[in-house]
Amino acid sequence: MKLINKSILTAVITLSTASVYYAQEVQDSTKTKSKDIEEVILRGVTDIAKDRKTPVAASTIKAAQLAERLGNQELPEILNTTPSVYATKSGGGFGDGGLTIRGFESRNIAVMVNGMPVNDMEGGAVYFSNWTGLSDVTSTLQVQRGLGSSKLAIASVGGTVNFLTRSADMKRGGVIRLGVGNNDYLKTSFSYNTGKSKDGVSASFLMSRQAGGTYIENTDYESYAYFFALGYEINKKHNLQFTITSAPQWHDQRTFAPTIQNYINYNPDHDGSPYRRYNSDFGYYTDANGNKVALANRSNYYAKPVMMLNWDWTMSEKSKLSTVLYMSNGRGGGTGDLGRVGGKGMTDFYDAAGHFNYDAIFAANAAVNLNTAGAGSTLVRRSNINSHNWYGILANFQHKINDNWNFSIGTDDRYYYGYHYQVLTDLYGAAGYKDNANKNLPAPRIVNTLYDYKKLTWNPFGGKLAPAEDQVGYSNDGEVLWYSGFAQVEYNKDNLSAFLQGSVSNQGYQRIDNYVVDGSTLKGQTVNTKTGFKNIFGYNIKGGANYNINEQHNVFANLGYYSKQPFLNTVYPSNQQLINPYLSNEKISSAEIGYGFRSAKFTANVNVYRTQWKDRWLRKTGQTFNLADGSTTTGYSEINGITEVHQGVEFDGVYKPNRFLEIQGMFSWGDYYYKGNANVASFDDNNNPVTLAGSAGNELYLDKVKVGGSSNNSIPQMTASLGLTVKPVKDLNIFGTWRYVGKLYSTIDAGTFTNVSAQERGVLKLPDFNLFDVGFSYKIRLQNEAQYFTIGANVYNLFDKIYISDSATSVFANDVPTKLADGSNNTAKQTYEQLGMMYNGIATGNRAYFGFGTTWAATLSFNF
Structure with missing residues (x-):
C-alpha cells in the first residue's frame, strides 16, 4: 500500500550524481550504444549496469518492449523472460501480484526509481497496484540480480529493480x-x-x-x-x-487462497474441473428493488x-x-471483516456458490441489541489504515581524479512516520460496532462512523487521519529515523574495470501503541505508549571486476557482505511494546562469477552465484493451527535463526540471423534450501501463545528443506523461455513467447515443521507448467514524421493452460482430511489419495491460486 506510483517518474531522474553506468545493447562485435538512456539525461545515484564493464548480472527492458507487450498484465510480469525472475498475479486483484528474484521475495528486493529506494521503511514491502503508471513513462527497466551496483545501504538481497523514467525536459x-x-x-x-x-x-x-x-x-x-x-x-x-x-x-x-477442492466444488459447470475465476472474498445482498448486488469484503485503496x-x-x-x-x-489501507455475530464469522455465511450470503449477515446483525451485547458482537467491514509521512534528503558528490580513477561519496537520510489503525467501512446491517480495545478511552464504545474506500484522496498535502473516537481494534504508529553514508572508488583502464564500495547506516525504530496505558505491565515488564527509539547499526561492503578478454569475450566476478538491520515488526514482535530478545542483524554474503560473449549476430551471458542469508527473522501470517488439545485456530508464527542458501546458474542470449528475425532465450536453475534448524513461536489472532499438535518444543526442523515463500507466493527453482520476433515489413512486429516454470515449491507453513517427519517430507512441489503468449504491433506513419499512430494487441496464455501459480500450504496425498469433498466428516480417516481428492497429482486440501486463463489487450496511440 505504500505507493510510489505512476508518477514518481519524471523528476526523480535528476537525483544525485554518483558514478553512472549506462545500460547498452550490443550493436556489433566492437561497438555498443546507449542512445536511449543518454537521451534521458541521467544524473544522480542511478547505478545502471553497463555491458562489458559493470561486474553484475543484469537484464534490461526498453520502453518499446513495455509499450508493446505489457498490455493489461501486472507491471512486474514483463520481467518473466529474464533469468531467475518469477512474477505472478497472486490473488488476482489489480496490482496484487508477487515478485521473486533468485528465490527472494519483494521485501528483500530493492525497488528503485532512478536510483532512489522506494521500499516501505517499516517492512520493506512493495505494492505494485500503486506502480501501474510507471509503464507509461519508463524509458528503461533494468533488473540486477544479486547484490547489484547501487552504492546505497539498501536491502538488495535478491536483486535490484531500477526504473529509469523520461526526463522532464525531453523534446517537445x-x-x-x-x-x-x-x-x-x-x-x-x-x-x-x-x-x-x-x-x-x-x-x-x-x-x-x-x-x-x-x-x-x-x-x-x-x-x-x-x-x-x-x-x-x-x-x-x-x-x-x-x-x-x-x-x-x-x-x-x-486475498484468501481457496482450497483446490472449493475451486472444483464451486465451478458453475460442475464438470470436476477447477473454476479459476472463483473468489471467496465477496458475496451478494438484495437491494431495495430486489436486485442482487455484489459486495466485496476485501479491497485496497491508496x-x-x-x-x-x-x-x-x-x-x-x-x-x-x-x-x-x-x-x-x-493515505489508504485495506478492508476486511471484524467481529462475530451469534458466534459466527464471515466463513460461516457462505452460500451454495461459495460466496458470502450478505442477506443472512445483515439479518443477524440487525437482531443484535448493542446496549446489552458484548464487545465485537456484530460482524462488520473494517479498513486497516496504513498511512505515512515520509521526508528525505539524498546528496552525492562525485570527483574524477584522473583518466583511470574516480570516487564518489554521499548521504541518504530519511524520516518516516507510519499510522496504523482500523476504521469502519460498512456495518453490514448492524447499528454499530462495540469496541473496548482502547484502554485510554471510556469502554465499551459504540462506533458507527463509516469511511468510504472508493472516495479517492487527491489532496497533495496528505488527507485527513481519522480521530481516535472513530478508531477500533488497534491503533499503533511506527517511527523510523534513517541516517546513512556511502562511498565508492572506481578504476577503469584498457580492458579492466573494477569498483569497491561500502555504506554504513543507522536505523532507529520506535513503536507507539495508542491503546497502551503508560506504566502498565506486559510479561512482567513495564511498558508505555512509546517504546523509545531502538537504534541499530548496519553496513555493507562489496566489490567486483570485469575483464574484456577481447572484442567478443569478457569475464567478471563480484562478492559482497551485508549486515542488514531487521524490519520494525522484527524489533517489536507479536504487535507488542517489547523488544525482540533474539534481535540481531541479518548477515548476507554473496559471490558470483560470469562470462559474456558478443558478436554481430549472437550475444550470450552465463553466470553462477551463491548467496547465504543467516539470522533471518520471518513472520508467517494467515495460518491455521492444529493444537495439542485437538482443536484448531488461526493465527501467525514468528521464526528466528533461519539460514538460507540460494545458489544457481543462469543463461540468457539473443540471436539475430538477419534483420527480419530475432530469437531470445533464457534458462535458470537454482538450488534454494534452509541450512540448519530454527526457532518458532506461534500465536492465535489475539496474540495468545499456542501449543501445536505433534510439536516437540519451539524448534523448527528446516535443515535441507527447500525454500518456499513466506506469504501466499510460491518460489520456482527452474525457469526457461524462448521468444521469437518477426519483422516481415517495416514498422510491423509479430512476436511470440514460450515460458516454462519448474521446481515450483509452495509456501513454507511453520505449523507443519515441528517434528522430524515433517522435515523429511519437506515443502510441497507443485506441477510444472508451460505458457504461450503472442502479439503484434504496427506503426502507421503520417506525412509529418513526428506524427504517427501505433496499433497493437497481445494474447496471454494462448492455449488457456490450467496451472497453479502459487500455493499457501503443503498438504500431501497421504495426509488425512477432516472433511470429504461433499463437506461431510471423514469418519473412515482415509487419505486424500484413497478418497480420490487429488488434482493433477496434488491433494485438493491445498490452498492455492490458479493462473489466469486466456486474456487479451489491445492499444491505439497517437504521437504528435
Missing part, C-alpha cells in the same frame, strides 16, 4: 493512448512535454485513468494518475526541478502524493554535486 511532443482488454479493461492517457525554452524553462505533465476488472470474479478497480514537473536550467552549472505527482486507486481483491525539489550543481569539469529534497504523504 505528446501522446494520446487508448487501451482495451478483457473484463472491461479500459485505459486512457494523455501526456505532453513543452521542451526546453531559450530561457531554460521546461514543463511536462501526464494524466491517465485505468478501470475495469481482472480475470477473477468481482475484482473491479479504478486508478488515476497525475503528474506535473517544472524545470529551470539557470545556467550550465545549475539546474532546478520541482515535481508534484500522485496516482490514487482503489481495487476489490481476493494515494501517495510525492513532491520533490532537485538541485544539480556542476562544480567543475571533474566535480559534481546533486541534492534532492522530497516529501511523501501516503
Whole structure:
C-alpha cells in the first residue's frame, strides 16, 4: 500500500550524481550504444549496469518492449523472460501480484526509481497496484540480480529493480493512448512535454485513468494518475526541478487462497474441473428493488502524493554535486471483516456458490441489541489504515581524479512516520460496532462512523487521519529515523574495470501503541505508549571486476557482505511494546562469477552465484493451527535463526540471423534450501501463545528443506523461455513467447515443521507448467514524421493452460482430511489419495491460486 506510483517518474531522474553506468545493447562485435538512456539525461545515484564493464548480472527492458507487450498484465510480469525472475498475479486483484528474484521475495528486493529506494521503511514491502503508471513513462527497466551496483545501504538481497523514467525536459511532443482488454479493461492517457525554452524553462505533465476488472470474479478497480514537473536550467552549472505527482486507486481483491477442492466444488459447470475465476472474498445482498448486488469484503485503496525539489550543481569539469529534497504523504489501507455475530464469522455465511450470503449477515446483525451485547458482537467491514509521512534528503558528490580513477561519496537520510489503525467501512446491517480495545478511552464504545474506500484522496498535502473516537481494534504508529553514508572508488583502464564500495547506516525504530496505558505491565515488564527509539547499526561492503578478454569475450566476478538491520515488526514482535530478545542483524554474503560473449549476430551471458542469508527473522501470517488439545485456530508464527542458501546458474542470449528475425532465450536453475534448524513461536489472532499438535518444543526442523515463500507466493527453482520476433515489413512486429516454470515449491507453513517427519517430507512441489503468449504491433506513419499512430494487441496464455501459480500450504496425498469433498466428516480417516481428492497429482486440501486463463489487450496511440 505504500505507493510510489505512476508518477514518481519524471523528476526523480535528476537525483544525485554518483558514478553512472549506462545500460547498452550490443550493436556489433566492437561497438555498443546507449542512445536511449543518454537521451534521458541521467544524473544522480542511478547505478545502471553497463555491458562489458559493470561486474553484475543484469537484464534490461526498453520502453518499446513495455509499450508493446505489457498490455493489461501486472507491471512486474514483463520481467518473466529474464533469468531467475518469477512474477505472478497472486490473488488476482489489480496490482496484487508477487515478485521473486533468485528465490527472494519483494521485501528483500530493492525497488528503485532512478536510483532512489522506494521500499516501505517499516517492512520493506512493495505494492505494485500503486506502480501501474510507471509503464507509461519508463524509458528503461533494468533488473540486477544479486547484490547489484547501487552504492546505497539498501536491502538488495535478491536483486535490484531500477526504473529509469523520461526526463522532464525531453523534446517537445505528446501522446494520446487508448487501451482495451478483457473484463472491461479500459485505459486512457494523455501526456505532453513543452521542451526546453531559450530561457531554460521546461514543463511536462501526464494524466491517465485505468478501470475495469481482472480475470477473477468481482475484482473491479479504478486508478488515476497525475503528474506535473517544472524545470529551470539557470545556467550550465545549475539546474532546478520541482515535481508534484500522485496516482490514487482503489481495487476489490481476493486475498484468501481457496482450497483446490472449493475451486472444483464451486465451478458453475460442475464438470470436476477447477473454476479459476472463483473468489471467496465477496458475496451478494438484495437491494431495495430486489436486485442482487455484489459486495466485496476485501479491497485496497491508496494515494501517495510525492513532491520533490532537485538541485544539480556542476562544480567543475571533474566535480559534481546533486541534492534532492522530497516529501511523501501516503493515505489508504485495506478492508476486511471484524467481529462475530451469534458466534459466527464471515466463513460461516457462505452460500451454495461459495460466496458470502450478505442477506443472512445483515439479518443477524440487525437482531443484535448493542446496549446489552458484548464487545465485537456484530460482524462488520473494517479498513486497516496504513498511512505515512515520509521526508528525505539524498546528496552525492562525485570527483574524477584522473583518466583511470574516480570516487564518489554521499548521504541518504530519511524520516518516516507510519499510522496504523482500523476504521469502519460498512456495518453490514448492524447499528454499530462495540469496541473496548482502547484502554485510554471510556469502554465499551459504540462506533458507527463509516469511511468510504472508493472516495479517492487527491489532496497533495496528505488527507485527513481519522480521530481516535472513530478508531477500533488497534491503533499503533511506527517511527523510523534513517541516517546513512556511502562511498565508492572506481578504476577503469584498457580492458579492466573494477569498483569497491561500502555504506554504513543507522536505523532507529520506535513503536507507539495508542491503546497502551503508560506504566502498565506486559510479561512482567513495564511498558508505555512509546517504546523509545531502538537504534541499530548496519553496513555493507562489496566489490567486483570485469575483464574484456577481447572484442567478443569478457569475464567478471563480484562478492559482497551485508549486515542488514531487521524490519520494525522484527524489533517489536507479536504487535507488542517489547523488544525482540533474539534481535540481531541479518548477515548476507554473496559471490558470483560470469562470462559474456558478443558478436554481430549472437550475444550470450552465463553466470553462477551463491548467496547465504543467516539470522533471518520471518513472520508467517494467515495460518491455521492444529493444537495439542485437538482443536484448531488461526493465527501467525514468528521464526528466528533461519539460514538460507540460494545458489544457481543462469543463461540468457539473443540471436539475430538477419534483420527480419530475432530469437531470445533464457534458462535458470537454482538450488534454494534452509541450512540448519530454527526457532518458532506461534500465536492465535489475539496474540495468545499456542501449543501445536505433534510439536516437540519451539524448534523448527528446516535443515535441507527447500525454500518456499513466506506469504501466499510460491518460489520456482527452474525457469526457461524462448521468444521469437518477426519483422516481415517495416514498422510491423509479430512476436511470440514460450515460458516454462519448474521446481515450483509452495509456501513454507511453520505449523507443519515441528517434528522430524515433517522435515523429511519437506515443502510441497507443485506441477510444472508451460505458457504461450503472442502479439503484434504496427506503426502507421503520417506525412509529418513526428506524427504517427501505433496499433497493437497481445494474447496471454494462448492455449488457456490450467496451472497453479502459487500455493499457501503443503498438504500431501497421504495426509488425512477432516472433511470429504461433499463437506461431510471423514469418519473412515482415509487419505486424500484413497478418497480420490487429488488434482493433477496434488491433494485438493491445498490452498492455492490458479493462473489466469486466456486474456487479451489491445492499444491505439497517437504521437504528435
